[in-house]
Amino acid sequence: MTTITARERLINAAVEAFAEKGFAATTTRDIASRAGMSPAAVYVHHDSKESLLFTVSLQGHRSALDVINRAYAATSDPVERIRRMVYDFSRWHADHSRVGRIVQWEYHALTPEHRAEVAAFRRSIEKTMQDALADGVAQGVLDVTDIPGTAFSLLSLGVDLVRWFEPGGSRSGDDLASLHAELAVRMTAAR
Structure with a gap:
């Protein structure tokens, strides 16, 4: 069984959010929520x-x-x-x-x-x-x-x-x- 990393969860969540809402309408809070993480967690792996x-x-x-x-x-x-x-x-x-x-x-x-x-x-x-x-x-x-x-x-x-x-x-x-x-x-x- 492969364990998905926090970074991969964020990328997968970003794909879902961007595909559903578009880049401009997606917030980092949306992405973090979909990944089951706090909004601050996004910035641990990505600067924006x-x-x-x-x-x-x-x-x-x-x-x-x-x-x-x-x-x-x-x-x-x-x-x-x-x-x-x-x-x-x-x-x-x-x-x-x-x-x-x-x-x-x-x-x-x-x-x-x-x-x-x-x-x-x-x-x-x-x-x-x-x-x-x-x-x-x-x-x-x-x-x-x-x-x-x-x-x-x-x-x-x-x-x-x-x-x-x-x-x-x-x-x-x-x-x-x-x-x-x-x-x-x-x-x-x-x-």
Whole structure:
């Protein structure tokens, strides 16, 4: 049995509060209450509410980058690579929709320094998708004239899920990820 640390309880409570109320409407008292701690306990682990948001953003972006990198490395077939990258990225956003919603839509609440650090993860995710597309174009199996724009669009399929997806809804995360993967192949594969 794994014991959850006080820091992890605070991060989990912050995710729930930010997802439910938004960053601006959440107080450190809300977070501490959800974690079963005193308001002062927040400041033992984080110097501010924004610091908690930054931690959630970093963890979310690291996880999403790991998903993209693993999907890229899983196959050398360019069409299957695009399919897998879009599937896995969309599935991650469905499976982690609350965290995804926070890291995508509360980005503006980060300090400029923290935004810059998070932006580096976003650029790495986009670069990996661009590399996959460029490889497929070079091999003649993908037909893409705007690699940066197409990479951004393919990634947006997954990112947009967090705006509206709710677990237990009419479409499962697997259904949507499969749809996105198929659309990605149809949009990019050479005819």
